[in-house]
Amino acid sequence: MVALRVAGLEKSFGSVTALSEMSFAVESGELFGFLGPNGAGKTTTIGILTGRLTPDAGEVSVLGTDPTTEPVETRRRVGILPEQQSPPSFLTPREYFEFVGSIRELEPDTVSARVDTWADRLGFASKLETLHTDLSRGQQQKVMITQAFLHEPDLVFIDEPLVNLDPLVQERVKAFLLEYVDRGHTIFVSTHNVDVAEAICTRVGFVADGTCRIVETASNSGGLREQFLAYVETTDSEDVPTLKDEGSSPVPRH
Numbered sequence: 001m002v003a004l005r006v007a008g009l010e011k012s013f014g015s016v017t018a019l020s021e022m023s024f025a026v027e028s029g030e031l032f033g034f035l036g037p038n039g040a041g042k043t044t045t046i047g048i049l050t051g052r053l054t055p056d057a058g059e060v061s062v063l064g065t066d067p068t069t070e071p072v073e074t075r076r077r078v079g080i081l082p083e084q085q086s087p088p089s090f091l092t093p094r095e096y097f098e099f100v101g102s103i104r105e106l107e108p109d110t111v112s113a114r115v116d117t118w119a120d121r122l123g124f125a126s127k128l129e130t131l132h133t134d135l136s137r138g139q140q141q142k143v144m145i146t147q148a149f150l151h152e153p154d155l156v157f158i159d160e161p162l163v164n165l166d167p168l169v170q171e172r173v174k175a176f177l178l179e180y181v182d183r184g185h186t187i188f189v190s191t192h193n194v195d196v197a198e199a200i201c202t203r204v205g206f207v208a209d210g211t212c213r214i215v216e217t218a219s220n221s222g223g224l225r226e227q228f229l230a231y232v233e234t235t236d237s238e239d240v241p242t243l244k245d246e247g248s249s250p251v252p253r254h
């Protein structure tokens, strides 16, 4: 079953073309990686998939909803870990999770049990009653990861899930993501981190220059990093690493 699908997406901001004929689909149960350099169009695509942005053209479907016409319904059904967003500074993690739980229509006992599990998993039990403003960046990231999964949605969008986390917690998050898709849920991960994509994703969409090319990580023989850098070289993206000096052959663009 298809969890999400975009077809022919176009999006410009003034004279800047952010997306150009972006098309791909993600099946239920996939851990799909969206891998691209700065400015490739990843955040813009997630913004459209979660109803925050409206495309100039193209079709989009998320769990059978259309986020361009029914954004509230789409957001009700998914979890979102936005890029570089902090929890409210004036709340503690426990207060914030109670707030998120009420919006997500969860029973207080369910919220409490899930928060305890997440606090143990990511190691922030001692910080549950501390104002967010007094938490480190990594501790705030743990809170943001928890809120995205609190209602155990069928589909979760996560932007750079491991940023600011220490290596031990990174391993725990990666293990959780794999377990979550094993249970039949779908995860869409946007990242710059090729190693993370290669380690956990079933398929990867290389994003560059506002468009996307799908690569199967399981049958990937040439090394994801080399393929990715070679792909980016074939686009018009600026400020990206080059492999030309190392004698690699670019992968032809689809």
Ligand SMILES: Nc1ncnc2c1ncn2[C@@H]1O[C@H](COP(=O)(O)OP(=O)(O)OP(=O)(O)O)[C@@H](O)[C@H]1O
Pocket (backbone or CB within 6 Å): 013, 014, 016, 017, 018, 036, 037, 038, 039, 040, 041, 042, 043, 044, 045, 192
């Ligand atoms: N609100 C906006 N106004 C003008 N230009 C924008 C806006 N949002 C995005 N852009 C431009 O659209 C392009 C795609 O940006 P986007 O944020 O989607 O990239 P990204 O892949 O998420 O990048 P990064 O990895 O650096 O976060 C960039 O050229 C960016 O400058």
